[in-house]
Amino acid sequence: MSRANGTPYAPHTDDETAAMLAAIGVDDEEALFDIPEAVAFDGEFGIDARTEREIRDECARVFARNDDLTEFLGRGHYGHYVPSVVDHLADRAEFLTSYTQYQPEVSQGFLQALFEYQSMLVELTGLDVANCSMYDAATALGEAATLADRVRSTAGDTVLVPEQLREGKRAVLENYCDGADLTVETYPMTDGTADVDALADRAGDDVAMVYAESPTVRGCIEERLAAIGDLADETDALFVLGSDVVALSVLESPAAVGADVVVGEAGSLGLPTAYGMGLGIFACSDEFLRQVPGRLVGASEERAPPEGARDGGAGGADAGGTRAYTLTLQTREQHIRKERATSNICTNQAWVALRAAIHAATLGPDGLVDLANDCVREAEALAARIDELSGAAAPVHDRHHFREFAVRVDQPAEAIATDLEGEGFAVHAIDDHLLQVCVTDLNAGRTDGLVAAFEEVL
Amino acid sequence: MIHDQANYEREGEGVREPLLSEKGQETVDVRADSPLPDDLTREELTLPNPSEPETARHYTRLSQMNWAIDSGPYPLGSCTMKYNPKFTEDVAADPNAAIHPDRSARSAQGNLELQHRLQEALADIGGMDAVTLQPPAGAAGELTGILVAKAYHAHRGNDRSEVVIPASAHGTNFATAATAGYDVVELPSGEDGRVDLEALEAAVGDDTAALMLTNPNTVGLFERDITEIADIVHDAGGLLYYDGANLNALLGRGRPGDMGFDVMHYNVHKTFATPHGGGGPGAGPVGVVDELAPFLPTPRVRETEKGSGYERFEPEHTIGKVHGFVGNWLVLIKAYAYVARLGDEGLADAAAKAVLNANYLAERIDLDVPFGPFHHEFAATAGDRDAADVAKRMLDFGVHPPTTKWPEMVPEAMLTEPTEIEGKSSLDDLAEAFNLAYADTDEALDAAPNRTAAARIDQVGAARNPRLSWQALDGE
Numbered sequence: 065m066s067r068a069n070g071t072p073y074a075p076h077t078d079d080e081t082a083a084m085l086a087a088i089g090v091d092d093e094e095a096l097f098d099i100p101e102a103v104a105f106d107g108e109f110g111i112d113a114r115t116e117r118e119i120r121d122e123c124a125r126v127f128a129r130n131d132d133l134t135e136f137l138g139r140g141h142y143g144h145y146v147p148s149v150v151d152h153l154a155d156r157a158e159f160l161t162s163y164t165q166y167q168p169e170v171s172q173g174f175l176q177a178l179f180e181y182q183s184m185l186v187e188l189t190g191l192d193v194a195n196c197s198m199y200d201a202a203t204a205l206g207e208a209a210t211l212a213d214r215v216r217s218t219a220g221d222t223v224l225v226p227e228q229l230r231e232g233k234r235a236v237l238e239n240y241c242d243g244a245d246l247t248v249e250t251y252p253m254t255d256g257t258a259d260v261d262a263l264a265d266r267a268g269d270d271v272a273m274v275y276a277e278s279p280t281v282r283g284c285i286e287e288r289l290a291a292i293g294d295l296a297d298e299t300d301a302l303f304v305l306g307s308d309v310v311a312l313s314v315l316e317s318p319a320a321v322g323a324d325v326v327v328g329e330a331g332s333l334g335l336p337t338a339y340g341m342g343l344g345i346f347a348c349s350d351e352f353l354r355q356v357p358g359r360l361v362g363a364s365e366e367r368a369p370p371e372g373a374r375d376g377g378a379g380g381a382d383a384g385g386t387r388a389y390t391l392t393l394q395t396r397e398q399h400i401r402k403e404r405a406t407s408n409i410c411t412n413q414a415w416v417a418l419r420a421a422i423h424a425a426t427l428g429p430d431g432l433v434d435l436a437n438d439c440v441r442e443a444e445a446l447a448a449r450i451d452e453l454s455g456a457a458a459p460v461h462d463r464h465h466f467r468e469f470a471v472r473v474d475q476p477a478e479a480i481a482t483d484l485e486g487e488g489f490a491v492h493a494i495d496d497h498l499l500q501v502c503v504t505d506l507n508a509g510r511t512d513g514l515v516a517a518f519e520e521v522l
Numbered sequence: 523m524i525h526d527q528a529n530y531e532r533e534g535e536g537v538r539e540p541l542l543s544e545k546g547q548e549t550v551d552v553r554a555d556s557p558l559p560d561d562l563t564r565e566e567l568t569l570p571n572p573s574e575p576e577t578a579r580h581y582t583r584l585s586q587m588n589w590a591i592d593s594g595p596y597p598l599g600s601c602t603m604k605y606n607p608k609f610t611e612d613v614a615a616d617p618n619a620a621i622h623p624d625r626s627a628r629s630a631q632g633n634l635e636l637q638h639r640l641q642e643a644l645a646d647i648g649g650m651d652a653v654t655l656q657p658p659a660g661a662a663g664e665l666t667g668i669l670v671a672k673a674y675h676a677h678r679g680n681d682r683s684e685v686v687i688p689a690s691a692h693g694t695n696f697a698t699a700a701t702a703g704y705d706v707v708e709l710p711s712g713e714d715g716r717v718d719l720e721a722l723e724a725a726v727g728d729d730t731a732a733l734m735l736t737n738p739n740t741v742g743l744f745e746r747d748i749t750e751i752a753d754i755v756h757d758a759g760g761l762l763y764y765d766g767a768n769l770n771a772l773l774g775r776g777r778p779g780d781m782g783f784d785v786m787h788y789n790v791h792k793t794f795a796t797p798h799g800g801g802g803p804g805a806g807p808v809g810v811v812d813e814l815a816p817f818l819p820t821p822r823v824r825e826t827e828k829g830s831g832y833e834r835f836e837p838e839h840t841i842g843k844v845h846g847f848v849g850n851w852l853v854l855i856k857a858y859a860y861v862a863r864l865g866d867e868g869l870a871d872a873a874a875k876a877v878l879n880a881n882y883l884a885e886r887i888d889l890d891v892p893f894g895p896f897h898h899e900f901a902a903t904a905g906d907r908d909a910a911d912v913a914k915r916m917l918d919f920g921v922h923p924p925t926t927k928w929p930e931m932v933p934e935a936m937l938t939e940p941t942e943i944e945g946k947s948s949l950d951d952l953a954e955a956f957n958l959a960y961a962d963t964d965e966a967l968d969a970a971p972n973r974t975a976a977a978r979i980d981q982v983g984a985a986r987n988p989r990l991s992w993q994a995l996d997g998e
Binding site: 069070071072073074075076080081083084085087088093096097098099100102103104105108109110111112113114115116119120122123124126127128129130131132133135137139140141143147149151152153154155156157158159160161162163164165166167168169170171172173174176177178179180182183184186187188192193194197199200201202203210230232233235236238239240242243244245285287313314315316317320336337338339340341342353359360361362363364365366367386387388389390392393394395397398399400401402403404405407408409410411412413414415416418422424425426428429430432433437440441444464481482485490492 | 541543548550552555561572580584585586591596601605609613615623626628630632643649660661664669696697700701744749772775780791795797799801802803841844846847850851852858859865866867870874877878879881885886895896897925944946949971974975976977979981985991992994995
């Protein structure tokens with residue numbers, strides 16, 4: 065029973081391959097390829113096959129070339145400690161190696177997990193509907209803009225965003241807006257949060273969407289969300305609020321401040337910062353239900369069985385009426401509506417949503433609120449310590465902060481960031497004399513070291 | 523409540539696991555211990571609060587109510603559900619790889635090196651000149667590719683308004699073109715299931731930005747006239763886009779770049795066996811020919827001039843970004859590990875066995891299989907039976923059914939893709955499940971499935987009366 069396959073993952077023995085070829089009536093596998101000679105490939109890539117062990121060693125060696133730094137980096141990508149139970153449960157092969165739930169009768173487990181994830185987001189946002197995962201915060205913001213374009217089709221084509229916005233988010237938004245013929249404009253900020261007066265001056269019929277964040281990219285908690293919501297409402301613009309799953313557990317409810325849509329990151333639960341891999345939040349009010357992009361799971365029932373069912377079991381006369389879950393409202397989606405779909409999203413981040421849900425369940429509401437409160441307290445405490453150093457002032461903005469804050473330094477910020485790397489710490493340089501520092505439960509134990517390193521390099 | 527579904531026998535109210543919210547919720551007074559003023563905080567938060575053992579049991583139970591490739595055959599056409607090698611999980615779980623995206627290039631040399639290696643390997647496999655790893659899914663790759671094409675035309679002062687797409691193409695192609703702001707021109711299939719060259723000639727013109735094509739196409743047919751197709755599109759000034767969903771059938775046997783394609787995406791979660799995770803995360807790197815490289819998303823990775831390391835750079839006419847950072851990094855690592863495990867010979871053999879399996883299974887089933895010869899997948903027709911009913915009945919025989927009712931060019935289609943990982947005996951079982959279900963009585967098909975964790979689910983009712991959260995179930 066030799067398995068002479070080039071791929072280690074095909075089970076065919078030589079005898080089986082021969083029997084299969086005979087059944088088809090061809091001499092060899094080559095005869096099955098219907099590729100004209102002119103475009104057939106018979107060259108080599110020069111990729112040597114390696115053993116598992118060789119590849120594990122090779123990749124470990126490569127990744128070890130990343131410097132071993134303690135990261136105080138944030139700006140939309142946050143690391144919190146992920147309890148071991150999350151890995152162990154999410155890595156169960158029945159979750160990990162499954163696919164989109166096109167046959168709900170054999171996918172009840174994943175469907176229920178996604179339904180529970182949606183429910184968690186409904187609680188956190190106060191909105192009626194949450195989809196079960198988008199790629200990340202930036203693409204979710206882009207999808208919100210195209211939603212604004214669809215639901216505000218008689219109004220304007222301008223999308224207003226804060227001038228302080230993560231560059232990558234803005235760049236992704238521009239691409240979604242380009243296809244929808246929307247124009248992105250910024251509104252000014254004052255001391256880290258929205259300049260609501262300037263925003264009021266700019267508001268008008270040509271605005272399709274107003275986007276605000278809390279916390280902002282500088283880590284400031286936005287204090288006038290309700291006023292921004294009112295402004296958007298007055299001109300019938302969509303009010304889109306950006307946040308993240310941990311902050312939402314303590315900040316005022318997006319529904320209460322008038323948000324029509326909430327976008328942001330949910331991967332801050334369940335995932336490490338993972339080089340920017342994420343999980344987009346997308347929640348909205350019922351009004352836009354049939355315009356929501358992406359996948360939705362709904363509750364339904366098992367169908368009452370028809371007469372004459374056989375085999376016993378579920379088809380028996382007693383079945384029917386039991387709650388069950390299924391993907392739903394698929395007439396919005398690309399495989400049904402094609403170019404009229406609400407989005408081109410197909411595969412998304414289901415498994416990451418599962419991880420976020422397990423992490424949230426492990427924390428419970430108490431644990432979530434404690435984690436969020438620590439994000440406020442640790443930031444405040446670390447800013448105060450850095451502020452005591454000569455040559456640095458923090459926090460730059462006189463606001464409440466969540467996880468992160470800006471630091472003004474007398475010397476060039478880039479040089480300080482580079483010097484801090486030399487001391488084993490990574491922080492972000494915003495511009496000439498501004499640094500940004502982000503503290504969470506993962507690095508809170510290393511703040512003494514960071515402060516000492518600052519002292520060293522300032 | 524039955525907690526044992528090993529034999530899938532069900533009675534009474536059936537098998538179910540309560541929602542976490544049904545096992546108990548807790549309301550926390552958020553303001554009681556908040557460092558923030560009351561006007562910035564919510565009053566309370568209500569969520570389930572299970573103990574860790576309860577959490578473990580809940581999700582273990584849910585996992586058991588779930589079909590997966592590790593459970594058995596999963597021959598969903600066009601989805602390429604392969605076995606996912608376990609070691610790739612360990613490679614991707616290296617904590618050194620999960621660094622923050624804002625790390626300086628200087629301190630992230632390891633990640634940049636692996637990105638560079640994967641870019642190079644993918645470029646070779648696709649016959650492309652440059653690759654970006656940024657798009658986080660196949661559909662995101664499509665959008666990236668079409669935005670690159672759009673930027674290329676705009677840069678040449680040659681704005682074009684239409685994208686041509688065969689009727690049988692993946693729905694994402696249509697949605698992608700529309701998302702990028704293009705009008706879609708639908709191309710009817712020829713009588714042999716392939717692109718009709720005359721229809722193509724009629725469809726393309728001065729407004730054509732691109733033709734989006736998958737090859738082999740969605741009924742498993744190789745577009746033999748690909749050189750002529752490429753000439754027609756290029757002569758009209760358009761670009762040829764390759765949808766990589768079916769690349770598994772071509773690995774090491776043919777390269778999109780050699781066929782005249784200018785831009786393509788790779789579904790690494792399909793072709794390179796990275797787990798689909800119940801519907802993502804995937805990753806959709808995009809490859810392009812030299813002419814289009816300046817328009818790729820930023821940042822890209824290259825070797826430094828001295829060759830001593832790697833650096834990020836912004837392509838000259840970049841479209842900007844399609845994801846917050848470089849995309850779904852952990853998925854990309856798994857794809858790299860898979861390609862390295864197979865090497866040249868393994869990649870080519872994966873295609874060979876995938877094609878062998880599809881043809882063998884098509885031979886073994888009693889259903890009619892129109893068109894042919896096909897590569898890695900085939901669209902059988904259930905004829906006068908309802909394909910969805912046949913599929914539900916197949917579930918009772920212990921296999922996952924194929925994709926049903928798509929593509930529409932085959933009536934009552936059952937699009938089947940066994941991939942290379944099924945052996946002869948597994949394919950024989952699959953064929954038997956096909957044949958038993960197809961030959962069964964109307965009553966049996968109507969009642970199916972009845973050996974699964976749930977009986978047939980009322981999907982129409984779910985859409986008519988949407989209940990999308992446990993909050994929406996209150997009062998039931």
